[in-house]
Amino acid sequence: MRANCSSGSACPANTSEEELPGDPQAQGSLELVFTVVSALMMALLMFSLGCSVEVRKLWLHIRRPWGIAVGLLCQFGLMPLTAYLLAISFALKPVQAIAVLVMGCCPGGTISNIFTFWVDGDMDLSISMTTCSTVAALGMMPLCLYLYTWSWNLQQSLTIPYRNIGITLVCLTIPVAFGVYVNYRWPKQSKIILKIGAMAGGVLLAVVAVAGAVLAKGSWNSDVTLLTISCVFPLMGHVTGFLLALCTHQSWQRCRTISLETGAQNIQMCVTMLQLSFSTEHLVQMYSFPLAYGLFQLLDGFLIVAAYQTYKRRLKNKHRKKNPDCAEVGHEQKSASCKETDSFLEVNEGAGAPGPSGPADCHRALGPTSHLAACE
Template identity: 35%
Template sequence: MDFDTQLLYGYDKIMLALMIFVIMLGMGASLRVEDFKAVIRKPRGVFIGFLSQFGLMPFIAFTLATVLNFHPAFAISLILIGCLPGGTTSNMFAYFSRGNVALSISMTTASTLMALIMMPLLLKLYTVKFTNQLTASMQATGSKAEFVIPTGNIISSLALVLVPVALGMIIRRKSRDWAKATEDTAGFVGIIVILYLIATAFIRHGKLFMQTPVEIYVGALGLGLMGFFFGYYFSRLFGMYPLFQRAISLETGIQNGPIAFAIILLSFQEPVQSQMLWLAILYSTFIVITSSIITLLYRKYGKFDWDVYRNTIIHNRLFGKDYITNYPKGFLPGRLVNDPSQDTEPAQKRK
């Protein structure tokens, strides 16, 4: 496919940059230093999540790009998305899907920090094939240039993105009210900007939707869905309880879209930039829809174990830490018999 149109104009880019700033600020405002400590205290869940996020997801992205025979620019974009850390959206979805919010938050914080190391490594590993293709095609047109993944740039853009996160955390320390307002604003800005990008794409480049090959849609849609699916069963392999499976599944599938935008804008140039952005926009749109549907499903099927978990939490809250709730024989299915809530923090309420 020919992708000669420039997707974003100057002021769009400025807007996008602003949005990334606000969203990252909001993300920071929702985090506490406590959350980082929690990761160190209870590393098991976060570790399994880490394997799922940085082990499974990039591999899924690579496989999809290879199997669907993506154009190298799209392939690199998909792999880039696959290597991203989790975002705060996943925490909200974890809450509504009756997943463990504490784990979701821990995973978000851990993966955001780890991304500084993991992303460049993983990108190098998975994109070799595609960068070679790009170089080959560029040299075919007579250019002497070679396409390389701008590793240094990526690390510095990532670090740059983390600045507003840190700012957000400072806001939270200073004033709870401002933190809350920042968080709320970020939520809305995120949705509005995605809608804006889609709408402008529609208006300015209506043909783009038609031109985009089906496999790109399949890839953008499939990456999130496969992340959910494999994240859920992968964590089950490690004996995780449904409550944590749901959190890991959503965290794996939902990536931090704004960081993708930031890296693409700051580290890549045309001719690949627009193509990469286009895939990132498609992914961000689809992921909102698919995670809503997945959340509804989890909510429905997770009702029973969630009820058991809440009840135990409240028994321990009111009757003392040592209180043990004994359900009648046969009431709990085998997997839940060892109380899933033991050794977890109350997840729902954060003060």
């Protein structure tokens, strides 16, 4: 497909070209090692996260894909539009505008599944959204890029990395399928695997952040405008995804999930597409953007997790004060009042959630001490 981008407010004239910093061969070898190692670690991580998925809930999302539909609308509706508006508003150079737009058209990244687990989100919905957005990217990426670049005039062919999309899809679905099977056959062992996977996810995020900084060494001389966009873009994705989920009356748990899925993009796919589509002279102006976006989306994710965990801790402390005996008993020896408090914490946000009628109405009609048994 053709990307047209040399006229318009978002596409001023090109500046003089620079040479890529560092030894290209050494950097290429480092990128290859990083890609292989990260792919293996991600496969193991997705296997462990798959152990949290229940077949019944996953099938329910597939049969009634309202949450998935909202997520796809965020992924291929809000994100490309946001990218286009940012490119226009900041009057980016042609190749930089294309880099921002390609990032906005990419499917969701698997990094969102880790953050969703840490904020007690809907893991079944999160994994379903990541898988569906990766499949939809086979057609939606070319469509979005065509719609948003037809008025531009850059004589450059954009190559959609179908092979990379396929590899990502395989690395995503097969480990998750094994994890779902393990959770179905050995639920006790799957909980242990899930805890290990959560810790491995933290290590993976640290490795990705360090490797991204190393790979971006020498590329941070791009202008402040591009770095500003890479900082604002994922945050806007999180906010707009949350607001759209809220407007469509999703539960608070689903709102958190859709928000994280919207702002977390597949960085590796964006980098691959840029490498396949542009020359070395163009890459020097756009290569730092996906790396910076990846680092900022990690930072945003950690801030969201920290804010949620702080809120959760305060909420628990608030209700534990009403039942001080809960802090003195063991996990297996909880009194009836302690179990009652924990049950209230689990459904506290659901009672005021903007979700569809049904369980929420039952929660509002009954007191916190009896709504669980009555609803069940």
